[in-house]
Every structure is written in C-alpha cells, then in structure tokens.
Amino acid sequence: MGAALDAEGPDGTQARGEQLHGIGAVAAQTGVSERTLRYYEEIGLLSPRDHSPGGMRRYCRDDIDRVLRIRELQNLMGFNLEEIRRVTAAESRLSxxxxxxxxxxxxxxxxxxxxxxxxxxxxxxxxxxxxxxxxxxxxxxxxxxxxxxxxxxxxxxxxxxxxxxx
Amino acid sequence: MGAALDAEGPDGTQARGEQLHGIGAVAAQTGVSERTLRYYEEIGLLSPRDHSPGGMRRYCRDDIDRVLRIRELQNLMGFNLEEIRRVTAAESRLSxxxxxxxxxxxxxxxxxxxxxxxxxxxxxxxxxxxxxxxxxxxxxxxxxxxxxxxxxxxxxxxxxxxxxxx
DNA sequence: CAATAGTCTGACGTTGACGTAAACCAGAGA
DNA sequence: TCTCTGGTTTACGTCAACGTCAGACTATTG
Missing domain, CATH: 1.20.5 (Single alpha-helices involved in coiled-coils or other helix-helix interfaces)
Known part of the structure; x- marks a missing residue:
C-alpha cells in the first residue's frame, strides 16, 4: 500500500486522502513567491500541514486559503504580518x-x-x-x-x- | 517695513499676508516627524511654499493640507509615496x-x-x-x-x- | 540508475520609509 | 552681543518584507 501521507486521526475534520501540494504549486496558485512562503513559516505565520520524510513542505487546501487570507488582510486592511498573525491565530482557534x-x-x-x-x-x-x-x-x-x-x-x-x- | 515673506504676484490665489509655518509647527499639527517632511521634499513629494533668506522651510496652509492628504492616501488607499506623488501632482494641476x-x-x-x-x-x-x-x-x-x-x-x-x- | 526538475537551508542583498546623531546656522529676546 | 530655541545639511542606521544567490538534497521519470 502507499505511504500514509495524511497523519491525522479519524476525526473527520479533513478529508482522508487530502491532496497535498509542493511549495511551487502553492506559489503558482496564490501568486506569492516561494521565498515568501518560507518567510511566512519562518516568522510563525503559516506552517505547511506537514513535511515529507525528506523534509519538503506539503501544503493542504486550508494552507492555501490561509495564504490568500493573508494577502487579503495585507491589501485590504493594510495590516503588517504581525497583526495578521494575531488575527489568523484567533480565526484558527475558533475554527x-x-x-x-x-x-x-x-x-x-x-x-x-x-x-x-x-x-x-x-x-x-x-x-x-x-x-x-x-x-x-x-x-x-x-x-x-x-x-x-x-x-x-x-x-x-x-x-x-x-x-x-x- | 517688514520683509516681504509672500513673494507671490497679485493673482488672488493666496491671501496676501498668508501665515507661514516652521517645520516644527507643521510636524506638530500634522503628526508627522520633521524628518518625514524633509524626506517628502527630498523625493519631490512636497516642497514648502518657500524658504526664508536663511534657508529655513516655510510651509503654508496648502502645504499642511497636502501633508494630511498624503497620510490619507497612505492609510486609506495603501499607496506608496511614488503613487501618491502622481495623484497629488494631478490634483495640483487641476487646482x-x-x-x-x-x-x-x-x-x-x-x-x-x-x-x-x-x-x-x-x-x-x-x-x-x-x-x-x-x-x-x-x-x-x-x-x-x-x-x-x-x-x-x-x-x-x-x-x-x-x-x-x- | 542516471538525468532532470523541484526543493532545502543558509546567508547576504535590496527597497521603501523613515529614525537618529553630529556639527553647524538663523532668528527672537534679554 | 550673547544666548537659547529651533532649523539645516550630511550621513549612517533600522526595520519589515521580501529577493537572490549558492550548494546540497529529494523526488520523479524514462
């Protein structure tokens, strides 16, 4: 059988065989650079759902949504990344x-x-x-x-x- | 007689004996720093109406309004100073x-x-x-x-x- | 199994929008 | 005239939010 890429327990929160994406795909889909995604992780703003055994970032759909939300908060509200970190943290807690x-x-x-x-x-x-x-x-x-x-x-x-x- | 601080011709555009303000007063009134005002001048965004013979900046009421407008465009629209320069230039041309x-x-x-x-x-x-x-x-x-x-x-x-x- | 494409971790560079410090002038009042 | 407060230029520093390498490693595909 294939490797278990989804390490989550059976809680129904995420679809079991959820599609995971490499950093390049996420960059292409969201319009932000790979560097920016790594930077977001560096400052604790957005960490990919998990990593491959080799250490490569694997993003899920929620991660992509979060990237888009970050950009929204930047562009519409003019927040800096620290403010955005607070907001998105609160949102995550509620979710x-x-x-x-x-x-x-x-x-x-x-x-x-x-x-x-x-x-x-x-x-x-x-x-x-x-x-x-x-x-x-x-x-x-x-x-x-x-x-x-x-x-x-x-x-x-x-x-x-x-x-x-x- | 006092010195002619207003060098403008008799065109009615500005009140003749218009009040001019030092950089400190403008900073206090607008909430921006003196450094920022000098910076705006440096990049050609806002030059004071004129200078005293000794070289000191003399701002008029319009200059103050312009400072406030610059901040408005920064905060509300999220423009950078280059974009603001274009916008305010257009506004000045119309005025x-x-x-x-x-x-x-x-x-x-x-x-x-x-x-x-x-x-x-x-x-x-x-x-x-x-x-x-x-x-x-x-x-x-x-x-x-x-x-x-x-x-x-x-x-x-x-x-x-x-x-x-x- | 080699080639290729994708990704990793440093680490240094850049840009915009100022902050800050030093050393020298300007103008009003005693 | 002296002095004090406010202003000037010059120049280097800073901070966020990335950009841009280099060099090694991973994953995929023929």
Missing part, C-alpha cells in the same frame, strides 16, 4: 472549536480563550467598518472635487469653442 | 487651472494636460470604489463567519449549563 473542546480538562479556561478570540475578530470587524466609512467619506469628497473641476473645465471648453467660431 | 490657463500660449496642449489629470483622478476614484466594494465583501464574509462561531459557542454554553445543574 478548531469542535469535539476536542469537550475533551478539555478545563472547559472554563477554554471558553476564556475562545471568548478572547471572538473579541479579536470583533475588533477586526470594527476596523473594517471604520475603514469602509473613512473610504466612503474620502470617495464623496473626491467625487465632489472631481465634479467641480469637470464643470470648470467645461466652462473653459465652451469659452474656447466660442472663440473658435469668430 | 492651478485658473486665469493662468487662459494666458497659455498653447491652450490645446494645456487642455491635454488637464484631461490627463482628470483621467488620473478618475482612476483614483475607481480604485477607491473598488476598494470599498472589496472591503464590503470582506466584511460580509466576516460577519457571517462570526455569527456562525458565536452560535456554536452559545450551543456549548447551554450544554455546559445543563451539565452544571445536575
């Missing part, structure tokens, strides 16, 4: 709340952790809302000024047209 | 379209320039709109996931409560 939560020896402590994760994501939501509001103000101002200039340019246009037909 | 436009020897060429400036600002508007749309999608997704997790946590809460009162 992993399942049966293993029940198995916890101290469920009070666990809920505390999850509460904090929820608070973190709430902050993120607030930040996103604030940014949207600011951008809408920015856009309104832009539209207004744009219109003003357009009208003024039109006036000059008319003036020139009149001049032309003497 | 300076006044009587001196009439005086141009080649008004066709001038309108060409202004048209391009308008196009540049139009692109900025599009970018802002796109960013808002993306952020709204991001936020909607966030809200949805947040709700899902909150409900799940609530379920666990109830389960624990029931356990407690045996």
């Amino acid at each position: 992993s709340l399942r049966e293993d939560f029940r198995a916890s020896s101290d469920s009070g402590r666990q809920r505390e952790v999850l509460d904090e994760a929820l608070r973190a994501l709430d902050e993120l939501r607030d930040a996103a809302q604030a940014k949207i509001a600011a951008l809408q103000g920015f856009l309104a101002d832009l539209d207004e000024r744009f219109e003003r200039h357009r009208r003024r340019l039109e006036g000059l246009q008319d003036l020139d047209d009149a001049k032309e037909e003497t | 300076s379209l006044r009587e001196d436009f009439r005086a141009s020897s080649d008004s066709g060429r001038q309108r060409e320039v202004l048209d391009e400036a308008l196009r540049a600002l139009d692109e900025l508007r599009d970018a802002a709109q796109a960013k808002i749309a993306a952020l709204q999608g991001f936020l909607a997704d966030l809200d949805e996931r947040f709700e899902r997790h909150r409900r799940r946590l609530e379920g666990l809460q109830d389960l624990d409560d029931a356990k407690e009162e045996t």
Whole structure:
C-alpha cells in the first residue's frame, strides 16, 4: 500500500486522502513567491500541514486559503504580518472549536480563550467598518472635487469653442 | 517695513499676508516627524511654499493640507509615496487651472494636460470604489463567519449549563 | 540508475520609509 | 552681543518584507 501521507486521526475534520501540494504549486496558485512562503513559516505565520520524510513542505487546501487570507488582510486592511498573525491565530482557534473542546480538562479556561478570540475578530470587524466609512467619506469628497473641476473645465471648453467660431 | 515673506504676484490665489509655518509647527499639527517632511521634499513629494533668506522651510496652509492628504492616501488607499506623488501632482494641476490657463500660449496642449489629470483622478476614484466594494465583501464574509462561531459557542454554553445543574 | 526538475537551508542583498546623531546656522529676546 | 530655541545639511542606521544567490538534497521519470 502507499505511504500514509495524511497523519491525522479519524476525526473527520479533513478529508482522508487530502491532496497535498509542493511549495511551487502553492506559489503558482496564490501568486506569492516561494521565498515568501518560507518567510511566512519562518516568522510563525503559516506552517505547511506537514513535511515529507525528506523534509519538503506539503501544503493542504486550508494552507492555501490561509495564504490568500493573508494577502487579503495585507491589501485590504493594510495590516503588517504581525497583526495578521494575531488575527489568523484567533480565526484558527475558533475554527478548531469542535469535539476536542469537550475533551478539555478545563472547559472554563477554554471558553476564556475562545471568548478572547471572538473579541479579536470583533475588533477586526470594527476596523473594517471604520475603514469602509473613512473610504466612503474620502470617495464623496473626491467625487465632489472631481465634479467641480469637470464643470470648470467645461466652462473653459465652451469659452474656447466660442472663440473658435469668430 | 517688514520683509516681504509672500513673494507671490497679485493673482488672488493666496491671501496676501498668508501665515507661514516652521517645520516644527507643521510636524506638530500634522503628526508627522520633521524628518518625514524633509524626506517628502527630498523625493519631490512636497516642497514648502518657500524658504526664508536663511534657508529655513516655510510651509503654508496648502502645504499642511497636502501633508494630511498624503497620510490619507497612505492609510486609506495603501499607496506608496511614488503613487501618491502622481495623484497629488494631478490634483495640483487641476487646482492651478485658473486665469493662468487662459494666458497659455498653447491652450490645446494645456487642455491635454488637464484631461490627463482628470483621467488620473478618475482612476483614483475607481480604485477607491473598488476598494470599498472589496472591503464590503470582506466584511460580509466576516460577519457571517462570526455569527456562525458565536452560535456554536452559545450551543456549548447551554450544554455546559445543563451539565452544571445536575 | 542516471538525468532532470523541484526543493532545502543558509546567508547576504535590496527597497521603501523613515529614525537618529553630529556639527553647524538663523532668528527672537534679554 | 550673547544666548537659547529651533532649523539645516550630511550621513549612517533600522526595520519589515521580501529577493537572490549558492550548494546540497529529494523526488520523479524514462
């Protein structure tokens, strides 16, 4: 039989024979460089699901999604990688709340952790809302000024047209 | 008589006795460092209205506004200083379209320039709109996931409560 | 089993956007 | 005139987020 590439227990979280990808494929699919992926791992931002016996990185689908999310947080929210680390950590904690939560020896402590994760994501939501509001103000101002200039340019246009037909 | 700090001609564009500010005052008012202001000048992004005979920078109100706009474009749009230079240059070109436009020897060429400036600002508007749309999608997704997790946590809460009162 | 393509770990380089320190000027008040 | 506060240039330092090698190792394929 083939080697067991999926080392996970039978918890149903991941499809058993999940497809794993090399770093090159992930780079191609996400548009980030291989160097960047290694860098993300280096700073503890994103580690591949597992490694081949030879030591090569094997990424799963979730890892790819996470890369895309990192880029989203960079581009849309303007976060640096440290901030992104905090956010994605909170998200991961929430995603992993399942049966293993029940198995916890101290469920009070666990809920505390999850509460904090929820608070973190709430902050993120607030930040996103604030940014949207600011951008809408920015856009309104832009539209207004744009219109003003357009009208003024039109006036000059008319003036020139009149001049032309003497 | 006092020295003529305002070297501008009588064109009405600026109030005659306009207040000029030292670099320290501008830094305090805008929240950017003096180093940053000098850096902006160094890369041709923002030059003070004029200099004192001794070589000291004298900023006017418009300069301050421009500093604030630069920060806005950095924070909201995530532009780098080169992109900001292009945008603010286009804005300046539009702002300076006044009587001196009439005086141009080649008004066709001038309108060409202004048209391009308008196009540049139009692109900025599009970018802002796109960013808002993306952020709204991001936020909607966030809200949805947040709700899902909150409900799940609530379920666990109830389960624990029931356990407690045996 | 050799060739080829893909990946690994260092380690140093780069770029943007400033920070910081040194040593020298400018302008207002006592 | 002296002095103090604020400003100037020059130049090197820094930090995040990677880029770019070199040289060895791994995996796949004919």
